[in-house]
Amino acid sequence: MVKKSLSPLLFLFFVLPLDAQSYLLKNVSIWTEAGTLQGGCFLLVKDGFIDSLGPMKALPKGTFDGEYDLKGHCLYPALIDSYNTGFQPSATPKRAEGSEEAPGPDKNTRLPLEERGFTPRKSLTETLLLKNEDLSKTLSRGFTLVHVVPREGIVGGRTLLVSPISKDPKVNTVSEGPFQVLRLEPNSNRYPTTTSGILAQIREIKEELLYRQARKGLPPAVSGRRFPYDPELEAFRPLLFGNERFLVVTNNMVQQRLAEHIGKECPLPPVLLLSPDFWRRPLPSSPIILPLLFKAPLASRYSLEGEEKKREAEERLYPEKFSLLFKERADIVLAPPDSGDYDGLLKNLRALLKRGVQEKRLLDSLTINPARLFKVQDRYGTLERGKAADFIVTDTPLLEEKSRVTITFVEGRPFEFSKEEKGDEVPKVDPSGSWSVKAQGSLGSFSFTMVLHLEKGNLAGQLVYQGKGFDITEGSVSGDRISFSARGTLLGDQIMELTFQGRMADKRIEGTLSLDEGEESLSLVANPETLGGEM
Numbered sequence: 001m002v003k004k005s006l007s008p009l010l011f012l013f014f015v016l017p018l019d020a021q022s023y024l025l026k027n028v029s030i031w032t033e034a035g036t037l038q039g040g041c042f043l044l045v046k047d048g049f050i051d052s053l054g055p056m057k058a059l060p061k062g063t064f065d066g067e068y069d070l071k072g073h074c075l076y077p078a079l080i081d082s083y084n085t086g087f088q089p090s091a092t093p094k095r096a097e098g099s100e101e102a103p104g105p106d107k108n109t110r111l112p113l114e115e116r117g118f119t120p121r122k123s124l125t126e127t128l129l130l131k132n133e134d135l136s137k138t139l140s141r142g143f144t145l146v147h148v149v150p151r152e153g154i155v156g157g158r159t160l161l162v163s164p165i166s167k168d169p170k171v172n173t174v175s176e177g178p179f180q181v182l183r184l185e186p187n188s189n190r191y192p193t194t195t196s197g198i199l200a201q202i203r204e205i206k207e208e209l210l211y212r213q214a215r216k217g218l219p220p221a222v223s224g225r226r227f228p229y230d231p232e233l234e235a236f237r238p239l240l241f242g243n244e245r246f247l248v249v250t251n252n253m254v255q256q257r258l259a260e261h262i263g264k265e266c267p268l269p270p271v272l273l274l275s276p277d278f279w280r281r282p283l284p285s286s287p288i289i290l291p292l293l294f295k296a297p298l299a300s301r302y303s304l305e306g307e308e309k310k311r312e313a314e315e316r317l318y319p320e321k322f323s324l325l326f327k328e329r330a331d332i333v334l335a336p337p338d339s340g341d342y343d344g345l346l347k348n349l350r351a352l353l354k355r356g357v358q359e360k361r362l363l364d365s366l367t368i369n370p371a372r373l374f375k376v377q378d379r380y381g382t383l384e385r386g387k388a389a390d391f392i393v394t395d396t397p398l399l400e401e402k403s404r405v406t407i408t409f410v411e412g413r414p415f416e417f418s419k420e421e422k423g424d425e426v427p428k429v430d431p432s433g434s435w436s437v438k439a440q441g442s443l444g445s446f447s448f449t450m451v452l453h454l455e456k457g458n459l460a461g462q463l464v465y466q467g468k469g470f471d472i473t474e475g476s477v478s479g480d481r482i483s484f485s486a487r488g489t490l491l492g493d494q495i496m497e498l499t500f501q502g503r504m505a506d507k508r509i510e511g512t513l514s515l516d517e518g519e520e521s522l523s524l525v526a527n528p529e530t531l532g533g534e535m
Contacts, residue, residue: 021065022046023414026056028070028393033382035360037074037397045389048412052385066414068407074397076363077383078144078390078408080370081342082289083273083335085151087128124148124160125169125176132514134340135164140417141342142392142405145174145380147370149247150181157181159247161374163390165410178374179247179271182262206265246270247289252297253277260284271373273335279321283329287373290325292348293337294318319348323355326362333373334365346399353399362399388412418481427477429504430454435526437463439513450526459484463498470498480504482511500524 023045029037030053043053044060052060128148138146148160158177166172248259248270256274260281263269269286276293277300294314296302302313326332336345349362371381379388392398393407408415435450448465452472459475463486475484486498502511502524509526 021048021412022051023066023068023409023412024060024064025068025070025075025393026059028068029074030383031074031076031363035358035363041075043075043383043391045409045412048389050383050385050387050389050391053383068393070393072395073406074394075383076142076392076394076398077367077381078392078410079142079366080145080147080374080380081138081143081336081340082147082333082366082370082373083291083339084146084148085339087130087134087146087148088124088151124150124157125173128160128162128169130164130167130169130172132167135167137340138164138342139408139410139415140405141346142394142398142408143342144390144392144408144410145370145374145376147178147374149249161376163410165413175374175376179245181249182246182270183249243268247273249273251275252300253280256281276318279325283325287331287333289333289335289373290322291335291337292322292345292352294322294348294351295337319351319355323352323357326352326357326365330361330364331369331372332361332365333370334362350399350401359399426479427454427457428480429477429482431459431477431482431504431509434529435509436529437524437526439524449529462486463488470496482509 024042025045026042028041028043029039030041030043032038038055040056041054042056042059044051044064052058144163144165146162146164148162150157150159157180159179159181160169160173161175161178162169163172163174245268246266248262250256250259250273252275256272256278259270259272263272263284263286269284271287271289272284273289273291275297276291276295277297278288278290295318296310296313300313302310302317334345334349336342337348338344352362353359368377368381371377371379380390381387383391389409389412391409392405393409394403395406396403404417406417408417431452432454433452435452437448437450439446439448446465448463450461450463452459452461452475454477457477459472459477459482461472461475461484463470463472468488470486470488472484472486475482480503481501482504483501484499486500488496488498496515499514500511501514502509507528509524511524513524
């Protein structure tokens with residue numbers, strides 16, 4: 001049994017008290033670097049890092065802030081999402097004035113470069129839109145690092161490696177700017193309109209940069225040159241001359257071929273994001289990120305030959321090509337088939353496992369391989385003493401059907417998830433009575449009183465803080481899980497909304513109290529003053 005019950009929270013997560021710093025997980029099967037599950041083990045977390053791990057006979061003695069008995073469960077390194085274009089506002093690209101087509105060759109009819117997507121965007125830390133439900137979904141699927149990639153612009157700006165534990169990007173940023181993004185968008189409504197045009201333009205930018213170097217950084221004397229734009233030139237400088245790396249995004253075989261040409265112009269080979277048609281060309285030696293998508297691109301001949309051919313290719317051919325790739329290379333970095341589609345990713349991983357791909361190679365593609373690509377392997381990717389305590393606990397081996405994540409640890413903080421239930425359970429607890437509550441968060445510690453009444457599964461009552469009352473507007477009890485929303489005024493006429501998700505056990509309520517649509521979350525512990533009901 002798990003000492004801290006693996007219960008609550010569909011969509012929202014439960015956080016143990018923030019002052020807890022040490023956790024002991026015992027009787028668990030741990031995933032090893034050899035690619036096997038070793039049973040009868042423990043893992044000790046201290047101050048956000050893995051302090052020790054090993055067989056139960058070496059179990060450390062002492063007192064811990066949290067202790068889990070995980071018999072029958074499995075423990076793996078946390079997963080890494082290597083390509084995610086979510087968490088960002090979308091922008092509609094501008095078209096050339098008076099034309100539905102792409103801008104033509106006449107310079108005077110083109111939009112300025114900065115309006116055609118060449119200017120690097122603002123830092124993602126300034127534009128990310130992080131929502132509680134998205135962060136919770138990411139953690140509940142076992143992902144503790146997300147590589148967020150700008151979705152707009154030919155030169156789209158820098159990527160961002162984030163840990164999904166906060167709505168503040170400046171707080172959860174692990175690494176800012178692993179790569180500069182270059183998107184190949186031929187035949188789009190942005191100039192250039194052909195792959196040859198893109199390559200010609202990049203070569204001309206390189207010539208312009210060489211010209212400036214020869215002139216000791218002075219602006220070009222010839223006004224007719226096509227690229228007297230400082231920001232764009234500086235964006236391409238690290239691609240063509242510097243020691244920084246680009247992530248080149250390709251969507252089909254033609255773009256992949258172009259990316260190979262661009263790579264020859266660079267001192268450092270760029271990282272390539274490939275399409276499912278990757279196998280139609282010799283695989284590049286440079287690092288690759290590969291969305292695990294068994295779907296023929298629209299321009300593929302399998303899509304053009306009718307539904308029957310397309311379905312046959314997606315059910316047999318594409319899984320087979322992915323399987324062969326894993327047998328040839330051990331450094332593959334996988335990404336979800338679509339941005340944030342973690343369920344689809346796990347489904348396709350299981351399909352490859354059935355085709356004989358080694359489980360170790362599949363899990364390496366989501367753990368240590370991306371950690372190496374993003375140069376964070378000293379902290380993430382494997383379960384080793386001294387590394388960040390980022391790992392997941394599952395109720396069965398991860399790639400088995402119906403396996404689910406029950407706990408995700410992020411930098412030593414546990415987030416627990418309950419099995420998704422269909423319908424409501426009959427209440428197993430009755431929280432009716434008066435409760436003394438302590439809540440703790442980034443704003444400090446707070447004490448208040450909570451009075452609850454349960455009738456036919458519906459929960460009513462009031463929270464009282466410094467003489468101010470917050471009436472419960474919606475509340476319910478399902479099994480041992482308690483949830484409610486409350487509303488009241490705190491300062492003057494300022495109305496505040498509160499939501500609570502948690503559970504009751506041993507005459508004690510624990511869970512998360514969120515203020516104003518998740519702008520602030522507090523860990524909450526309530527002890528009874530008087531109880532009106534026992535179940």
